[in-house]
Amino acid sequence: MTARAVAAPLLDVPGPLSKSLLSRLGSQLDSRAVQFFADYDKSHDNFLVDVDGNEFLDVYAQIASNAVRYNNPTVLQASRSEKMVSALANRPSLGVYPRSNLTQNIHRLLRIAPAGHSMVFPAQSGSEANELAFKAAFFYHQIKKRGGPGVSWTAEELDSCLRSTEPGSPTLSISSFRNSFHGRGFRSLSTTRSKPIHKLDVPAFDWPVARFPSLRYPLHDHVDANEREVRCSLEEVDYLMGTWHHPVAAIIVEPIQSDGGDDYAPASFFQGLQDLTKKHDVLFIADEAQTVDLVTFGKKPQTAGYFFHNPLLHPDKPYRQSNTWMGDEARLMICNAVIDGILENGLVEKVARVGKTLYDALEALAEKYPDRIRNLRGRDSGTYIAFDVQEAAKPPMNLSVLS
Amino acid sequence: MTARAVAAPLLDVPGPLSKSLLSRLGSQLDSRAVQFFADYDKSHDNFLVDVDGNEFLDVYAQIASNAVRYNNPTVLQASRSEKMVSALANRPSLGVYPRSNLTQNIHRLLRIAPAGHSMVFPAQSGSEANELAFKAAFFYHQIKKRGGPGVSWTAEELDSCLRSTEPGSPTLSISSFRNSFHGRGFRSLSTTRSKPIHKLDVPAFDWPVARFPSLRYPLHDHVDANEREVRCSLEEVDYLMGTWHHPVAAIIVEPIQSDGGDDYAPASFFQGLQDLTKKHDVLFIADEAQTVDLVTFGKKPQTAGYFFHNPLLHPDKPYRQSNTWMGDEARLMICNAVIDGILENGLVEKVARVGKTLYDALEALAEKYPDRIRNLRGRDSGTYIAFDVQEAAKPPMNLSVLS
Numbered sequence: 100m101t102a103r104a105v106a107a108p109l110l111d112v113p114g115p116l117s118k119s120l121l122s123r124l125g126s127q128l129d130s131r132a133v134q135f136f137a138d139y140d141k142s143h144d145n146f147l148v149d150v151d152g153n154e155f156l157d158v159y160a161q162i163a164s165n166a167v168r169y170n171n172p173t174v175l176q177a178s179r180s181e182k183m184v185s186a187l188a189n190r191p192s193l194g195v196y197p198r199s200n201l202t203q204n205i206h207r208l209l210r211i212a213p214a215g216h217s218m219v220f221p222a223q224s225g226s227e228a229n230e231l232a233f234k235a236a237f238f239y240h241q242i243k244k245r246g247g248p249g250v251s252w253t254a255e256e257l258d259s260c261l262r263s264t265e266p267g268s269p270t271l272s273i274s275s276f277r278n279s280f281h282g283r284g285f286r287s288l289s290t291t292r293s294k295p296i297h298k299l300d301v302p303a304f305d306w307p308v309a310r311f312p313s314l315r316y317p318l319h320d321h322v323d324a325n326e327r328e329v330r331c332s333l334e335e336v337d338y339l340m341g342t343w344h345h346p347v348a349a350i351i352v353e354p355i356q357s358d359g360g361d362d363y364a365p366a367s368f369f370q371g372l373q374d375l376t377k378k379h380d381v382l383f384i385a386d387e388a389q390t391v392d393l394v395t396f397g398k399k400p401q402t403a404g405y406f407f408h409n410p411l412l413h414p415d416k417p418y419r420q421s422n423t424w425m426g427d428e429a430r431l432m433i434c435n436a437v438i439d440g441i442l443e444n445g446l447v448e449k450v451a452r453v454g455k456t457l458y459d460a461l462e463a464l465a466e467k468y469p470d471r472i473r474n475l476r477g478r479d480s481g482t483y484i485a486f487d488v489q490e491a492a493k494p495p496m497n498l499s500v501l502s
Numbered sequence: 503m504t505a506r507a508v509a510a511p512l513l514d515v516p517g518p519l520s521k522s523l524l525s526r527l528g529s530q531l532d533s534r535a536v537q538f539f540a541d542y543d544k545s546h547d548n549f550l551v552d553v554d555g556n557e558f559l560d561v562y563a564q565i566a567s568n569a570v571r572y573n574n575p576t577v578l579q580a581s582r583s584e585k586m587v588s589a590l591a592n593r594p595s596l597g598v599y600p601r602s603n604l605t606q607n608i609h610r611l612l613r614i615a616p617a618g619h620s621m622v623f624p625a626q627s628g629s630e631a632n633e634l635a636f637k638a639a640f641f642y643h644q645i646k647k648r649g650g651p652g653v654s655w656t657a658e659e660l661d662s663c664l665r666s667t668e669p670g671s672p673t674l675s676i677s678s679f680r681n682s683f684h685g686r687g688f689r690s691l692s693t694t695r696s697k698p699i700h701k702l703d704v705p706a707f708d709w710p711v712a713r714f715p716s717l718r719y720p721l722h723d724h725v726d727a728n729e730r731e732v733r734c735s736l737e738e739v740d741y742l743m744g745t746w747h748h749p750v751a752a753i754i755v756e757p758i759q760s761d762g763g764d765d766y767a768p769a770s771f772f773q774g775l776q777d778l779t780k781k782h783d784v785l786f787i788a789d790e791a792q793t794v795d796l797v798t799f800g801k802k803p804q805t806a807g808y809f810f811h812n813p814l815l816h817p818d819k820p821y822r823q824s825n826t827w828m829g830d831e832a833r834l835m836i837c838n839a840v841i842d843g844i845l846e847n848g849l850v851e852k853v854a855r856v857g858k859t860l861y862d863a864l865e866a867l868a869e870k871y872p873d874r875i876r877n878l879r880g881r882d883s884g885t886y887i888a889f890d891v892q893e894a895a896k897p898p899m900n901l902s903v904l905s
Binding site: 170199 | 519523526527529530531532533534535536537538539540541542543545550553564565567568572573574577578580581582586587588590591592593594595597598599600601602604605608609612620621622623624626627628629630637640641643644645655659660663664665666667670671672673674675680685686692695696697698699700701702703704705706707708709711800801804816817819820821822823824825826827830832833836
């Protein structure tokens with residue numbers, strides 16, 4: 100993975116300077132997942148340089164959290180602007196005392212919203228975005244059950260919710276899929292099902308989990324089996340939504356299950372899911388794509404939130420769905436600069452072109468070495484391409500810890 | 503509350519420009535709690551100026567989220583630095599690829615840690631900080647129960663946690679107090695007990711809640727009654743921790759219950775709580791002060807997290823307590839500039855001096871008008887002073903919504 104080891108060979112990672120800093124950091128916080136200390140002034144393009152002068156091709160893009168290259172000029176320019184200086188020094192509570200340019204910033208953010216989604220609820224992280232989306236779904240479910248936004252709250256509801264008991268604190272659930280990752284916040288963690296490292300020892304809600312389709316590759320050799328697999332998954336979702344011992348308020352799904360092993364599902368699966376959410380009258384939450392009820396986003400945009408289109412997802416009263424910061428204006432401005440950088444440089448088209456070249460080359464290799472490159476997937480998904488290996492060499496620290 | 507209404511009288515809030523922007527913002531997000539649009543370039547000292555030229559004495563400090571004055575020069579300088587530009591443009595995942603100056607930034611943050619607390623887990627919001635502290639408490643509880651950090655996880659634990667069932671997802675609880683506010687995230691919301699607006703319709707964990715002492719004022723007239731009140735609260739905590747149907751992993755308390763009505767408790771109460779947490783072997787989490795096991799912080803520092811001192815609060819394996827950003831380096835730098843600004847200008851001493859003047863004047867008024875100024879409290883708490891009124895005039899929008 101090293102592109103150009105400038106000073107030290109890869110085995111010297113972390114190098115002496117990183118090691119020295121690590122011993123200090125270890126007394127200040129849990130530094131056990133730190134790989135090395137980066138020198139971001141020297142990092143460039145997709146190459147991450149560490150303090151010891153090692154240079155890496157950053158195929159992880161931090162931890163899937165960086166959308167454009169290091170020191171991207173458009174993003175640097177936004178970071179140097181006087182508007183940014185004020186956004187940092189005079190941080191507004193966006194839900195109460197926003198700056199006049201908030202409408203413009205949101206307008207520019209909505210450039211990346213799925214078609215039809217005209218509104219956003221901003222957040223600071225993808226995990227927070229998912230939890231806010233769940234809260235929106237619970238509000239929506241209960242307000243509908245109560246008879247609409249005009250129906251008053253009862254004294255029993257108001258009193259019981261302060262004791263965290265029913266009916267004010269209802270027993271509702273969010274349905275998710277095996278191997279999913281929706282964050283490590285508490286409510287989002289109840290829907291995450293990918294790895295014990297995220298979940299073990301943390302109390303969780305008793306919520307349903309269905310099978311995500313596990314496709315066989317190459318797709319054209321397994322058409323019937325894959326159709327059965329999709330049907331089987333949808334039937335389980337249908338059964339769980341109809342029979343779960345708590346009402347299901349929403350279902351959340353990743354368009355591509357990433358943390359759980361880069362698993363793809365066909366459009367027919369998501370179409371079937373949409374039909375089922377309509378049948379059972381529950382909301383459809385997509386963790387980062389699709390035209391559904393709520394689309395949550397985080398990481399690479401540098402800010403987070405959920406896009407939506409139904410005004411009834413505003414709860415019946417103001418300040419029910421709220422928090423101090425409602426995202427971060429500074430990070431919203433960075434997000435817009437990232438979008439600018441992507442659009443100005445035609446990166447979406449470039450990723451499609453490079454991804455096709457990469458996929459075609461991997462496909463030729465997979466035909467030549469079928470035992471070594473298995474289940475190649477991600478055609479027409481840009482560079483979001485994955486394959487399985489028969490027996491992996493012991494991975495370096497970052498692989499074993501992060502994937 | 504208006505200091506100098508420059509252009510329009512208070513009744514014109516929101517003014518025409520704010521109204522026009524509000525109608526646009528309302529189509530983009532839930533803007534019902536927005537009071538007006540601020541002009542932060544014109545805001546100065548503690549005066550917030552809106553886009554229509556109205557000027558307000560900002561006694562709320564945004565929503566208790568601003569520690570120093572608008573356009574504080576020390577904070578502006580930090581916002582303009584080249585280090586800040588890089589922190590914004592090249593945002594590191596702090597738990598994996600930190601910048602070399604992270605150790606220095608953390609060292610400077612620890613200036614505000616309570617005595618003895620030498621470590622921090624950074625976060626992006628106070629709610630996230632509390633949830634991370636709860637997770638740390640759950641990890642600690644279960645690792646101890648398992649027999650220590652060296653004991654391996656069983657196959658049953660690993661398998662059951664992915665299904666969100668016991669034993670991998672244990673049923674544990676966090677104890678809190680009536681009228682408390684610990685955030686609106688999902689797990690933190692289960693401990694918040696202040697107002698239905700925060701909690702209604704959101705599923706919650708079945709966790710214990712105890713009575714926070716409700717003192718009578720003036721304190722010197724009610725010494726015996728207040729001692730009984732503290733004892734009564736501590737007895738309830740003792741009973742709940744000993745009998746609750748799920749094990750209690752930690753207890754969380756605010757040093758001053760703010761959202762719940764500015765309620766103070768004496769040092770003897772917190773000392774008694776500490777004794778009880780030792781007796782029942784549970785962790786003691788303070789939401790923003792005290793030398794306990796974990797001290798969470800957020801809002802005014804512009805960044806968030808928890809301070810701690812016991813290395814066993816690092817879970818047994820790396821990456822168990824983790825997330826993408828682990829806070830935000832840019833906001834960490836702003837926090838350090840805020841601390842600098844406070845120290846350079848001797849603001850702690852100034853607040854103590856001004857607070858004493860204010861308290862003494864209010865005390866004189868309370869003696870003169872005992873029916874109008876009731877339960878004056880907050881002596882020796884700087885400007886953190888509160889009193890109750892017999893019958894409030896209909897408050898303006900921000901009062902009714904936010905407090």
